[in-house]
Amino acid sequence: MGEETTGERFRRRGFEGSLLTVGSALSVHLVRFGTNLVLTRLLLRESFGLMALVNVFVLGLEFISDIGVRAVVIQNERGDRRAFLDTVFTVQAARGFFLYGIVWLAAAPFAAHYGDPRLAEILPVAGLAAIFNGFISTKYYEANRRLELRRVVLIQVAAQLVSAAVLVGWALHSPSVWALVAGGLAHPLTKTVLSHAILRGERNRFSFDVESARSILSFGKWIFASTLLTFVVQHSDRLIFGNVMTLEMLGVYSMALMLTRAPLELFTQVSSQVAFPIYARATRDPRFRHIFEDTRKPLILAGGLVFSLTMAGGPTIAAILFPAGYDDAGWMIQLLSIYGLLGILESYYRASILAFGMPRILVFGALGKLVAMAVFIWLGFSWMGIFGAILGYAVSEMLPYLVSGSYCAFRGVGDMRRDALLVLGAFTSAFVGRAVAKASDAAHMPLAVEALALGIAVVLLWLPFLWPQLGRLASRLRPAPEVV
Numbered sequence: 001m002g003e004e005t006t007g008e009r010f011r012r013r014g015f016e017g018s019l020l021t022v023g024s025a026l027s028v029h030l031v032r033f034g035t036n037l038v039l040t041r042l043l044l045r046e047s048f049g050l051m052a053l054v055n056v057f058v059l060g061l062e063f064i065s066d067i068g069v070r071a072v073v074i075q076n077e078r079g080d081r082r083a084f085l086d087t088v089f090t091v092q093a094a095r096g097f098f099l100y101g102i103v104w105l106a107a108a109p110f111a112a113h114y115g116d117p118r119l120a121e122i123l124p125v126a127g128l129a130a131i132f133n134g135f136i137s138t139k140y141y142e143a144n145r146r147l148e149l150r151r152v153v154l155i156q157v158a159a160q161l162v163s164a165a166v167l168v169g170w171a172l173h174s175p176s177v178w179a180l181v182a183g184g185l186a187h188p189l190t191k192t193v194l195s196h197a198i199l200r201g202e203r204n205r206f207s208f209d210v211e212s213a214r215s216i217l218s219f220g221k222w223i224f225a226s227t228l229l230t231f232v233v234q235h236s237d238r239l240i241f242g243n244v245m246t247l248e249m250l251g252v253y254s255m256a257l258m259l260t261r262a263p264l265e266l267f268t269q270v271s272s273q274v275a276f277p278i279y280a281r282a283t284r285d286p287r288f289r290h291i292f293e294d295t296r297k298p299l300i301l302a303g304g305l306v307f308s309l310t311m312a313g314g315p316t317i318a319a320i321l322f323p324a325g326y327d328d329a330g331w332m333i334q335l336l337s338i339y340g341l342l343g344i345l346e347s348y349y350r351a352s353i354l355a356f357g358m359p360r361i362l363v364f365g366a367l368g369k370l371v372a373m374a375v376f377i378w379l380g381f382s383w384m385g386i387f388g389a390i391l392g393y394a395v396s397e398m399l400p401y402l403v404s405g406s407y408c409a410f411r412g413v414g415d416m417r418r419d420a421l422l423v424l425g426a427f428t429s430a431f432v433g434r435a436v437a438k439a440s441d442a443a444h445m446p447l448a449v450e451a452l453a454l455g456i457a458v459v460l461l462w463l464p465f466l467w468p469q470l471g472r473l474a475s476r477l478r479p480a481p482e483v484v
Contacts, residue, residue: 021153021270028160033262035164036255039171039179040323047177049247050118052254054126055184057110061099062130071354072216073141075280080145085138086207088216093206096134103127118177126181132188139199147277155194163187226359229366237393240377245386248325253390255322256332263306264340267299268347275348279355292413296348298469300422303344305462308426311337312433312458316451332390339394341426342401345419349404352413361407365400372396425462433458 039048069088104124111119143152167183196203237257241250275295282291310317314337315330322329346365353361373396380388401419408414433454440450 021149021273023153026266027157031157031160031164033259035167035183036258037321038168040255040326042168042171042175042179046247046251047180048251048254049249050116050122050177051180051184052250053114053119054122054181057106057123058103058126058129061102061127062133069138069216070141070144071276071359073138074145074277075354075357080142081212082202083207083209084212084215085142086205087209087212088141089138089204090206090208091213091216092136093134096131099130099134100127103130122177122181126184129185129188132185132192136188136192137195137199137201137204139201139204140195142201143199144273145277147274149273151198152273155191155198158194159187159190162190226362226366229363229370237377237390241386241389249328249386252326252328253332255326256318256329257336259317259321259329260307260310260333260336260340263303263310264343267303267344270299271296271347271351276351276354279352283355283357289413292348292352293415300344300348300419301462301466301469303341304422304426305459305466307337307341307344308429308433308458308462309455310334310340311426311430312454313437313451316437316447316454320447320451331387335387335390335394337394337430338391339397341423342397345422346397346401346404349401349408349414352408352411353404356411358407361404362400365403368399368403369396372399425465429458429461432461 069092073085073088104127107120107123107127110123111117140152140155143149163183163186166186167179170179170182241253245253278295279288279292282288285291311334314333317333318326318330350362353359373393376392376396377389378392380390380392382388384391405414405416405419409416436457437450437454440453445453
């Protein structure tokens with residue numbers, strides 16, 4: 001048998017990486033979701049609403065100061081050189097301390113704005129996550145660049161398990177918002193420690209190379225602008241809704257958002273950790289269009305199925321999973337599934353745009369969504385209250401998709417007509433599934449039977465499209481015959 005080429009080895013790693021990423025993301029989200037279900041029975045809904053505001057502020061600072069260190073290590077041709085990597089580490093650590101300083105200074109004004117003095121106590125503690133994240137080893141990004149993802153996903157799962165243990169243990173001992181704070185800090189601390197301890201490569205040192213810094217900032221200035229706007233459009237919903245909802249309703253919204261964000265994060269994690277490194281190596285390959293489509297097709301079909309199920313089964317899912325008082329989560333899940341479906345489609349165009357070295361295009365997409373949010377949320381709230389505001393937020397995801405998709409179409413990549421058919425198929429199958437659920441409810445079937453019936457109806461509609469992809473997966477998993 002001939003020796004495996006570098007390209008073949010990298011494609012094999014991409015396939016294995018996709019499976020590992022999906023498996024780890026599923027594990028992480030199952031642990032996270034199970035933990036949150038336990039916490040809904042231990043903590044007041046107010047605690048979730050309070051922590052939603054804290055998370056938006058702390059994560060917002062992380063986003064708006066992001067200069068794309070992970071992306072630049074993967075995309076830049078110098079991403080395996082010591083001077084470059086140590087400069088990345090130094091810049092990243094300095095950024096962490098800078099962010100914590102902002103959190104500490106802004107805690108009191110933020111608490112005064114929302115009229116809750118507890119925020120002034122919580123924010124300086126929760127902000128320590130910025131320092132912990134600043135010390136993550138560049139070995140974490142190097143392993144992603146090489147698509148050596150086994151230990152990377154091990155770190156992700158371990159960090160989530162440690163966080164879950166701290167969350168539940170603290171909530172059992174002292175049921176308060178501080179359980180959420182402690183669990184939030186355990187995750188980045190575990191991830192950082194393990195990134196230094198179990199990944200292969202040289203230990204990072206504090207060093208600053210001017211040429212490397214210029215290269216980082218040249219790419220990073222557009223990542224900075226893009227992530228700044230991305231934060232505003234992806235996380236300002238809770239800041240906006242925090243002014244028009246009670247903390248209890250905001251807590252319900254946060255749980256619905258968590259449930260629908262979980263599958264979106266799963267699929268976008270594959271596009272970020274697997275598709276992006278593959279695209280970065282293949283930008284000059286004349287077969288790039290086929291590589292792009294082969295990489296994303298099975299995953300966007302799977303995403304279409306998942307969000308069809310959540311659109312059809314939102315009220316059923318909420319009734320099964322959440323305790324009394326979370327009824328509104330059902331229709332919220334249905335609306336936010338629109339956002340999730342569009343987000344999956346956009347994520348693969350985003351990965352190819354970064355691979356082309358054109359992050360400025362993502363800035364235009366984020367600006368488009370910002371304008372769309374301002375218009376659609378305002379119109380929706382004016383006409384239909386909270387329901388219309390959340391619908392407007394979900395539909396505004398169309399703008400970044402159109403910008404990213406149009407640019408890729410200009411480069412001869414992707415097929416937006418097929419994307420439109422996939423969205424139409426998702427809505428159609430969701431409508432059928434919801435009709436089955438309503439019929440089951442009218443017949444006074446148990447919730448478990450209702451969920452099973454709508455699930456079968458939706459899956460059967462998607463099966464003709466997914467079956468060929470399942471066949472390809474089976475053939476790749478089947479051991480190759482030995483050559484004598």
